[in-house]
Amino acid sequence: MTGTAADGTRNGFSWGHSALEAEFATASDGTLRLVRLGGGPAPGDLEAALPLVELIALGHGSGWSGPRFTGTALGTRLRHRGHRSGTRAGWEWLTVELDDPLTGLTASVELSSPTGLPVLRSRVRLRNDGTEPLVVQSVSSLLLGGLPSPDTLDVHRARNDWLAECRWYAEPLRAAVADINAGAHQHDSRAALTLVGRGSWPTDGHLPMGALTERGGAGRAWVWQVESPAGWRWDLGERAHGTYLALNGPTDAEHQWRVRLGPREEFTTVPGVLAWGSGLDAALGALTSYRRAVRRPHPDHTTLPVVFNDYMNTLMGDPTTEKLLPLIDAAAEAGAEYFCIDSGWYDDTQGWWDSVGEWLPSARRFPDGGIVRVLDRIRERGMVPGLWLEPEVVGVRSPVAAALPPEAFFQRDGVRLAEQGRHQLDLRHPAARAHLDKTVDRIVGDWGVGYLKLDYNIVVSPGTQAPGDLAPGAGLLGHAQAYLEWLSEVLDRHPGLVIENCASGGMRMDGATLAVTQLQSTSDQQDPLRYPPIAAAAPSAVPPEQSAVWAYPQPEFDDDLIAFTLGGALLGRIHLSGHLDRMSQRQLGLVRDAVATYKAIRGDLARAVPFWPLGLPGWTDEWVALGMRVPDGPSYVLVWRRDGEGGTAGRSELHLEVGDLTGGKVHTEILHPSAPGAASAVWDGDALRVSLPRTPGVLLIRLASGA
Structure with a gap:
């Protein structure tokens, strides 16, 4: 893999596979740079490329002032010391060693890519091989x-x-980065x-993602994500008449993040992808395949069972034995395979928000056999029982x-933080982990619960400063990573357990958490x-088999609204709710039909990649x-029509292009x-012609080529 770069620069080398071609070369300032990625040509000017690593340390600032994360003093001093590559378990990897002779800092750039996918994952491991912190x-x-x-x-x-959630918008890059000549x-x-993105809700405000699309010509696209369970940033700018992209985890300036590296101490960044x-569509499809390759294996990713959850527009945090038993029977009749009792099951005081933390069932809500009786009823009806839990918080009134x-x-500053009447556990501390281990092992091990909806409903920013933390942002990242380690340990002990990730809906919809948990709540x-624009755009951030979408039909809905409400979840993970126990048999039949349709196609969804015939909504x-x-199978198109705006408003019929067909x-x-x-759907030879005369309306269509 050693050789000469395309422009003749010495000390160049290449690396990659059939879908990824990466070329590296040494610039005039001595820094090693990634000069080509993908199938395109190398940049005409080597100076348009960036050093492999940029970093700022106290006493070693930026090379020039401004909001860009480029041109750092330490970045320009790092020199290429060597590199090694290999193949492991379907992944190609490359590690490039850089060092700074002045401080003794070593930066190992760890690049990896799933074989055959046009996706690059990068993280940087810093090690202080010098004598001073x-x-x-x-x-x-x-x-x-x-x-x-x-x-x-x-x-x-x-x-x-x-x-x-997931509201994509676009503008010309020139609108933000002016041409200054x-x-x-x-x-x-x-x-x-x-x-x-800041605070303990890493996806509050924006997804830690972005994309560039090229107008005209080849129409290329680049999509990225920062896999941070805490703070993150990315920036774009102009460099040598081209565009640069910089992906970062938390920083001092934006997140109060700093780490002190003593001699022989290390720190590894969050990955950028x-x-x-x-x-x-093609770039987002490749990212979907990457997300499947990087996540923790679990049977749920291929079986896609139907989950009923009693919360949304139904019990709304007020479960009791009396209310749950008829719902359990109706959910089983509708075809649900899991039944999750949501928040409130522990509330014995009618004021649980600031008293949670023990996670013991309410005797008031569950008399005559307690919650175990209800869990047994779920199993008797052929479903797996689940419970809601908010593990990281402890109410200020909790024992x-x-x-x-x-x-x-x-x-x-030595003061325990309180937010909305709650304290936040630090999962780096053994007592906090032991408390949660005892809780989960009781619920899962003793009670036989097979599904946990793990919620998180407060925001702590900038973080925590425990002894040893140099800054609160570093404490927050340390806790967030410890939380994911704890989840992995829980799944190691209970491999059949299914975990849904929720933070007031989609406020923790980050790649680091998705790689550990099985499902992701898309919204409240x-x-x-x-809901349709959320459900339609969610696969840009979450693979469809992890994308939990609520379907909450109600007995007071007419048939069109029942169909509309159910249909929106059929290309994700259907999360059934609603007062099914109050429905007529005809209405319940509509629910059964939708669930049966989902079960018939869910095997395809586990390996499908998304596309958007009308663009992101x-x-x-x-x-x-x-x-x-x-792949090697049919395509599915889900179309909603509601009263709204946009260029298609008021039309009862649309032509949808499905390019490969x-x-x-x-x-x-x-x-x-x-x-x-x-309503109708007809293929006219070049496009799918869909007619939905009434609103709200929905159609799920299967398209099979060669028929």
């Missing part, structure tokens, strides 16, 4: 220069708010488009708050008419569409609703 204030996870000019690119971001100034612009393809040592909780949205669009393409013979079949009425 070094305080690191920021360090890159992945850097890439030499992308096309900002003149030709649109940048895409995804707002992610409570009840309004760099030639006239003999200097690049200092401008950067920067996006930052980049996928690319010919168009946004646990006094029983655990002060060091087991988040703190600042209670309005079925506002707008929040108020009248028409919304999501597709799933199965254009021009071929395609058989269409409406799978949902079972009685579509006047």
